[in-house]
Amino acid sequence: MKRIIALTAILCLALVSARVPAATRVDADAEALQYTGRIDFSDRKAPLLSWPGSSIEANFTGTSLALVLDDEQGNNYYNVIVDGNRRHPFVLQAKKGEHRYEIGYGLSPGKHSLEIVKRTEGAEGATAFKGLLLSDDARLLPPPERPERRMEIYGDSISCGMGNEGADNGRDDLASEKNNYWAYGSVAARRLDAELHTICRSGIGIMVSWFPFTMPQYYDQLSAVGDNDSRWDFSRWTPDVVVINLFQNDSWLIDREKRLDPIPSDKERIQAYVDFVRSIRAKYPEAQIICALGSMDATANDKWPDYIRAAVKQMRSEFDDEKLATLFFDYTGYGQHPRIAQHVANGEKLAAFIKRKMDW
Template sequence: MKFIHGLLIGALCVSSFAMDEPAHTISADHQDYLYTGRIDFSDKKAPQLSWPGSSIKANFTGTSLAIVLDDQLGKNFFNVIIDGETQHPYVLEAKQGEQTYVIATSLAAGKHSLEIYKRTEGEEGATHFKGLVLDKDANLLKAPARPKRRMEIYGDSITSGMGNEGADNGADHLLSEKNNYWAYGAITARNLNAELHTISQSGIGIMISWFPFIMPQFYDQLNAVGDNDSQWDFSRWTPDVVVVNLFQNDSWLIDREKRLQPVPNDAQRVQAYIDFVRTIRAKYPKAQIICALGSMDATANPTWPGYVKTAVARMQQENNDKKIDTIFFPFNGYGHHPRIAQHKANAALLTAFIKKKMKW
C-alpha cells in the first residue's frame, strides 16, 4: 500500500491478506443497497457502474468488510468511506477482472455505514459490483434514506474532477489524482443534500471534442465507456436542477487548435449551444437549468461566456423559458485543471445560486 495526499491507495486483495473466516457475501441485488447514478442493472447480481460519481451506500454490522468488484480495464479508483470518514477514505485501486478487496478487518463491533464512490470516469472503463463480504453473523441494515432533491450535471474534465488532487505545480493527468468526490458539482450536491447524476467526460465539447464524439451524441447513454449504443431511460429519474458546464474544450479546439473547419462563426457557436440545451429542456420541461462555464481559461475573457449569455437570453425570449439562467466561475489563474481549493470555491458559488433559485 502507498499513501498519496494522506489517502490510503489500494485495498488489500484477499489473496494477500485474508479476512478472518468464516465470512459470507451479501449479493449486489440485496434490497438494502442504495445505488446512485446511471447504473446498468441488466444483471442485478452484478450492476455496472461507469459514470463518475456513481455510488453504492449501505449500513452493515460486523468487524470486517471486503468488496467484490469486476473491473473492465484495471484503471478505476473508488473512494470507500466507512462511518462518514470523508477526509481520509480508503482509495481502492481496482485491478482488472474480478477481485475481492479487503477494506477492514478490525472495525469496532456494532453498526457501520459505507459508501463506495467512483472517483474516475467512463474513459477508465466500467466496473461490476458483485457484493460485500461480511462476518458470518453480520448483515446489512436498512438502506440509507435517498435524498428528495435531485441534481444533474453535464460537463467535461472540470466536472469530472480531473487532476483536482494534484499539486498546484504538478501534473494533472494521473488517474490516482482524479477524484469526482471533490469536484464542484459533487460538493454542491452534498451541500444541498441532493442526489446527483454526473454526466461528464474529460475532453468533451458541444461542437468538437478531443475524440470523435461530442456531448450531444453522448449525453443520453446508460454506459459512459466511449461512444456506444446504450440508452438511458430518462423516465427513470428526473432532476430538479440541471447544470450544464461545457464549451471549455470547444474554446480550445476551435480558437486555439483550429481543429473545426470551417471555423464556425459566432452565430453558429451560439446555435450549437442552444440546440444542446433545448435537447435537455425537452427531457426535463420543469427543471431549473443553470448554464455554467469555468473555472478554466474559457472564462478568462468575455468571448465564450458571451456565447452562453446570448444563448440563454434567446431561450428565455424565444421559448418563454423562465427557468434557465447563467453562472460563471472565475478563471483559476493558471493552466491546469482546478484543484480542490478552486472546486470548493466554485461549489460555494453554485450552492448559493441554487439555494436562491430553488428556495432550498
C-alpha cells in the same frame, strides 16, 4: 521433524484464518443496497458502474468488510468511506478482472455505514459490483434515506474532477489523482443534501471534442464507456436542477487548435449551445437549468460566456423559457485543471446560487 512440519502448517493456517475472517456474503441485488447514478442493471448480480460519482451505500453490522469487484481495464479508482470518514477514505485501485478487496478488519461491534464512490470516469472503463463480504455474524441494515432534492450535471474534465488531487506544480492527467467526490458538483450536492448524477467526459465539447464524438452524441448513454449504443431511460430519474458546464474544450479546439473547418461563426456557436440545451429541456420540461462555464480559461474574458448569455437570451425569447440562468466560475489564472481547493470554492458558489434560485 514430521511433527514440527505439521505444527508449522497448522500455525500458518491459523494465521491465515485470523487474517481472513469468515464471511457473510451480500449479493449485489440485495434490497438494502442503495445505488445512485446511471448504473446498468442488466445483470442484477453484477451491476455496472461507469459514470463518475456513481455510488453504492449501505448500513451494516459486523467487524470486517470486503468488496468483490470485476473491473474491465484495471484503471478505475474508488473511494470507500466507512462510518462517514470522508476526509480519509480507503482509496481502492481496481485491478483488472474479478478480485476481493479487504477494506477493514477490527471494526468495532455494532452499526456501520458504507459508501462506495467511483472517482474515475468512463475513459477508465466500467466496474461490475458483485457484492459485499461481511463478518460471520453480520447483516445488512435498512439503507440511508435518499435525499429528496436532485441535481444533474453535464460537463467535461472540470466536472469529472480531472487532476484535482494533483500537486499544484505537477501533472493533472493521472487516473489516480482524479476524484469526482471532490469535484465542484459533488461538493455542491453534499452542501444542498441533493442526490447527484454527473454526466461528463474529459475532453468533450458541444461542437468538437478531443475525440470523434461530442456531448450531444454522448449525453443520453447508459454506459459512459466511449461512444456506444446504450440508452439511458430519462423517465427513471428526473432532476430538479440541471447544470451545464461546457464550452471549455470548444474554446480551445476552435479558437486555438482550429480543429473545425470552416471555423463556426458567432451565430453558429450560439445556436449549437441552444440546440444542446433544448435537447435537455425536452427531457426535463420543469427543471431549472443553470448554464455555467469555468473555472478554466474559457472565463478569462467574456467571449465564451457571452455566447452562453446570448443563447439564454435567445431561448427565453423564442421559447418563453424562464427556467434558465447563467453562472460563471472565475478564472484564477491557474493554467491547469482546478485543484480541490478551487473545486470547493466553486462548489460553495454553485450551492449558494442554487439555494437562492430554488429556495432551498
